Each structure stands twice: as C-alpha cells, then as structure tokens.
Amino acid sequence: MSVALLFSGQGSQHAAMLPWLDTAAPAQPVLQALGRTLGTPAWRTLLDDGACRSRNAVAQPLVTGTALAAWAVMAPLLPEDPVVVAGYSIGELPACAAAGVFTPDEALQLAAGRARLMDAAVAGHDTGMLAISQVPREQVLAAVPGLECAIRIDPDNNVYGGSREALQRAEAALAGRAQFKPICVALASHTAWMRPAVAGFAQLLAALPLAAPRCPVAMNATGGTLREPARIALALSAQLAQAVQWDACMAAVAERRPGCVLEIGGGQALARMWATRHPDIPARSLDDFRSPEGAADWVRRQG
Numbered sequence: 001m002s003v004a005l006l007f008s009g010q011g012s013q014h015a016a017m018l019p020w021l022d023t024a025a026p027a028q029p030v031l032q033a034l035g036r037t038l039g040t041p042a043w044r045t046l047l048d049d050g051a052c053r054s055r056n057a058v059a060q061p062l063v064t065g066t067a068l069a070a071w072a073v074m075a076p077l078l079p080e081d082p083v084v085v086a087g088y089s090i091g092e093l094p095a096c097a098a099a100g101v102f103t104p105d106e107a108l109q110l111a112a113g114r115a116r117l118m119d120a121a122v123a124g125h126d127t128g129m130l131a132i133s134q135v136p137r138e139q140v141l142a143a144v145p146g147l148e149c150a151i152r153i154d155p156d157n158n159v160y161g162g163s164r165e166a167l168q169r170a171e172a173a174l175a176g177r178a179q180f181k182p183i184c185v186a187l188a189s190h191t192a193w194m195r196p197a198v199a200g201f202a203q204l205l206a207a208l209p210l211a212a213p214r215c216p217v218a219m220n221a222t223g224g225t226l227r228e229p230a231r232i233a234l235a236l237s238a239q240l241a242q243a244v245q246w247d248a249c250m251a252a253v254a255e256r257r258p259g260c261v262l263e264i265g266g267g268q269a270l271a272r273m274w275a276t277r278h279p280d281i282p283a284r285s286l287d288d289f290r291s292p293e294g295a296a297d298w299v300r301r302q303g
Helices: 025-039 041-047 050-054 055-078 087-098 102-121 136-145 164-173 191-206 230-240 245-256 267-275 292-301
Strands: 001-008 084-087 127-133 148-154 157-164 179-182 260-264 284-286
Touching: 001 087, 001 267, 025 041, 025 050, 025 055, 025 102, 041 055, 041 148, 055 087, 055 102, 055 260, 084 245, 087 102, 087 230, 102 157, 127 260, 136 148, 136 157, 136 164, 148 179, 148 245, 164 191, 245 267, 260 267, 260 292, 267 284
Parallel strands: 001 084, 001 260, 260 284
Antiparallel strands: 127 157, 127 179, 148 157
C-alpha cells in the first residue's frame, strides 16, 4: 500500500464536512489550537457564514487546522507514511506539517501570519480571483491586460487574479467563449499584488526550526518535489506572489507512482482534478467517507 496526500485549498470547506472530527480524540489538540487561533472553538459555525469563510483571517487557519486535525486521526490508521504530499495554495502549509517540516501549532501560526500579510498587501484595493475555462491561458491573458494566471491547472482551465475591474473586464471580453466561476478568496492570491507579503512571510518561516520532511513535498512555486528545509521555505514564500503550478505538482506526485491518492480536507475538488488527469491511479477525498476507518480501509484495498 502506498498513498499520496493532497491537501485541500481554500473554498471547498463546508459546515457538514468530516462529521466525525469533533469527537475523534487524536484531533482534539489541533482543534483546540485552532480555536485559540480563531478566538472561538465553534469552527463549524464559521463555515455556515460565507463571508467568514472567504475572509483570510478565518479561512486560512480553518483550512490548515481542520486538515491537520483530520490527518492526526488518519495517520495512525495507515501502516506507512505517504510517499509524497502536496497542498493546493494554503493547503501547502498542512501538507508540509503532515510531512514533519513544522508542527501543527507552527502551521497554524504561519496560516494566521500569512493571512495577515496577504490582507495588508492589498489594503485599500479591491482584488479577487476568478476561474476561467474553455479558453487557452495565453488568449485569456492577451484579451485582458492586468490579469494574471494565479493557479495553473490545464491549458484552458485556470484561476486568474487581479483587480476587481480586471476580473469584470475578463467576463465581458470572453463572454460567450468561456465559462466563469468566482473563487471564494477575497484578494488576488498568487499574483504580483502579493509581493509586499513575501519578505514578511519569509521572516516568519526563518524564525522556526524547520525539519527535513519524512517524504517529498511537491511545491506550488516550483512544480517539483523538495526535501531540503531551506528550499521548502523559499518555495512557501515565493508561492504567495507567483502562479501555483498545480498541473506540475500533480505530475510530480504521479511520478512517484502511488497506489492511490487521498485528499485531506473538505470537499472533493482535488480528487476530481486528479481523476480527470490520472484515471489510472484511484483518488478519493476523506470527505467522501463516513469515518476515517472507512477511508483507511479504502487505501489498504488499493494495494
């Protein structure tokens, strides 16, 4: 049995996700730390509020804390460490923590600091993100000056970031040709708008005693796997202001030839992306299962 882990990004979490998490004993230390970070232990109630879910100060610690609480339950149920991990945007923090680069408490501190720095980078500006599909990336960028590709998924299916005015121009310029999906992130992540946040986040990482991961980590900024703490820290900072190379991350995970892929977090977005690109390697989301034991049984059955 060999499993690769994909840690969900922001926006797919929901109030009914992982219903067993609240009563699972191994999850409680992380959930308590999450409560301290958010100022309330009632994290599920925040997911009922769409505005709170999209606010970085709430969403980024929520994504990080719930994923690591879920992994604290799952890890003892699996006979082996994952062969590789990757995280989508903010999901890169719990991915690195699961691999042992820093502790869950440190990951939560980084998530809160990351959110604060990103919000400050665009203070006074109205920015956001928009998924645009059915039009090649180069044509989208040529049609809408000022728009940037923030997350690379496929040649004609990507997430873009920029000013709210640029996003509106994109919808007008590509109407009738493209499909659009608003992204539940209230700023232009992974674009040049985030450059003021990079140095500050690098300082937060430099203050931690980073360890070598127990398995390779496929990094958003490079698209390849890394195992050296210093290079991982550089990549974690760089991804704030440059495109997430999720297409390359999925390829790097596939190169490790895992027996299966398990998404850790709420929703099924990453598992579905994986199934489309690599149907020969089965993928499920932890959120598909009624219990962590059911998820572990599925992983074991993949051989």
